[in-house]
Amino acid sequence: MKTFGVIAVSLILSACAGAHPKEKWHNFNDQPIDSWVGDNDAGLVFYRDQSGDSHTAVNIVINGEYQTSLQQNGYSQAVVCAQPQRLGAFVTGQGNSSANEAARGNFYNLPRGQLSYFRVSVNQAGQAQLMAVDKATAQAELKNSKHQANTLSRVDKQNTCAPRSAPRQYTLGASALFPFDRSQAADIIPDGRKQIANIAADIREYPVGIKKIEVIGHTDPQGTEAYNQQLSKQRADAVKQLLMQNGVSASLIYAEGKGAAEPVVSHCANQATAAQVQTCNQPNRRVVVKLYTNQQQ
Incomplete structure (x- = not known):
């Protein structure tokens, strides 16, 4: 090069x-x-x-x-x-x-x-x-x-050569989207709304057709499995709703919650204090948006 x-x-x-x-x-x-x-x-x-x-x-x-x-x-x-x-x-x-x-x-x-x-x-x-x-x-x-x-x-x-089979992905930190323990579209804070609007603009302007959009909510392991599953799904649904409000077709979007099943970091329970555990777990609390194009196999 x-x-x-x-x-x-x-x-x-x-x-x-x-x-x-x-x-x-x-x-x-x-x-x-x-x-x-x-x-x-x-x-x-x-x-x-x-x-x-x-x-x-x-x-x-x-x-x-x-x-x-x-x-x-x-x-x-x-x-x-x-x-x-x-x-x-x-x-x-x-x-x-x-x-x-x-x-x-x-x-x-x-x-x-x-x-x-x-x-x-x-x-x-x-x-x-x-x-x-x-x-x-x-x-x-x-x-x-x-x-x-x-x-x-x-x-x-090399960073401009993502394989055609790999989706374009956005990771939104939950703390940048929602106040603590909140999960509805109306709860999303202004900075989070701006991030989602930017993603929607990408989708509308992308010159290759989008065939599917996955919106996947994730939580940290705090709380029960049932609670985390519900929270993650509600947050994914909220992001889906904002994407739709910004002009993305509902027929393209599939929203799913995975609870705490796919952590980014898994050693947080070893932290000394509750505050340190919360900070360590921050990457786990997220909503991921994946775009799949018509060119992907």
Whole structure:
């Protein structure tokens, strides 16, 4: 795999005796766009126009992984697997945490063995916009652009190549969805509603058809088996209801409760205090949403 993001630093030594070296960042270089793309890969070229503040960069993310921070007239290139990928652009300094960026952006169906070009603009409201453009338009607009060389991509191509047989999965912590011991759709807290709305948007925008959605509730081992089974099923039903309210077809969704049968961690009973047991068990209290596409066998 080629690394397109590099960090270029030069030390300018003063001719004066005893002077300390000064660090200077080279934001751009003349690296040309590599037009070769493997048969099972998709090439991505992101380039920024002259809109927006020249002192503010735009972060580009691929499936929530950081690709680069584009400045005006800068471009960046990446290679991913040729299947739907979620791409996003976010202006720096707007409170976009990496967790928030990971849950945002839009899916694009990328052609095999080709470059796909995306223009990055900043609108009058100061928000970044990502737009797919055709090859001829992109090449004309890229004439005055230079490679953004001062940032290091964290995109791992292997992470963009999930097997077709594996579902896309979201894990929602119960504490981020419900108050303690609550399980109805009306009980879901605002942050939880926002997470579910983001998942629903993914489902609506995903360019490959969804054939089934599993919503599975899980609890920790505290309480009786019957109580945990009921609680987990009620929480799965509540998430299903919110997905439906956000435009997902009820016919696609199967909700199930598994109680405490499938823990993520199983050593919590060994903790010294009740509070430590509760904290240890937090990963076990969750609702998992799995998407199965028409392309899966």
